[in-house]
Amino acid sequence: MDDKRLRELLPKVREGEERATHELFQDLIYPVSGKCVSSWKFDPDTRADLVQDATIKVLKGLPKFRGKTVGEMQSFVWQTGKRVVIDYIRKQESKPEETSPDERYMTSNNGVWPSHNGDDPSVPIETEDLIRKALDELERQRPDCLKTLTRIVTECESIRELAEKIGRTGGATRVHLHDCRKVLKAILKRLSG
Structure with a gap:
């Protein structure tokens, strides 16, 4: 069409x-x-x-x-x-459940909350745990960055669409996204080393 x-x-x-x-x-x-x-x-x-x-x-x-x-x-x-x-x-x-939401709903390809459920044996559990810890730390330090990174991965197809959602210009959104990536990278580096 x-x-x-x-x-x-x-x-x-x-x-x-x-x-x-x-x-x-x-x-x-x-x-x-x-x-x-x-x-x-x-x-x-x-x-x-x-x-x-x-x-x-x-x-x-x-x-x-x-x-x-x-x-x-x-x-x-x-x-x-x-x-x-x-x-x-x-x-x-909201109902009592036997398994965690990670195991039931989130896929390893959504890029935000990966779950080691045997789908991708090339990703070790330690790496996924490190990413989870880094995202938790990012949420404590800079919740705006976690929200931005989550949106670019799950909701938005472009910088322009992300800019509209967070109320910034395209250039300011690129800078903000770059800063968020730097913060996450620094947290990952600190946690892994």
């Missing part, structure tokens, strides 16, 4: 035309929702339910969507899917 086709479909979807909604659902909403939810580890039934919930929320939110490009639409769908997953995780964490 290209931007032109999306601009043709959105008004029809807002009017409730079924064919346009189906095409948008099939070509864009369902695949992106599925990829978003699949980036977390859930059993197939839970994953299917979460994709369905995310898709329903996206369809309900379409009348208020003001984007004009496929990229903006993909970001909207991804953010909605991510919110559905986070809400589900929070709801599950």
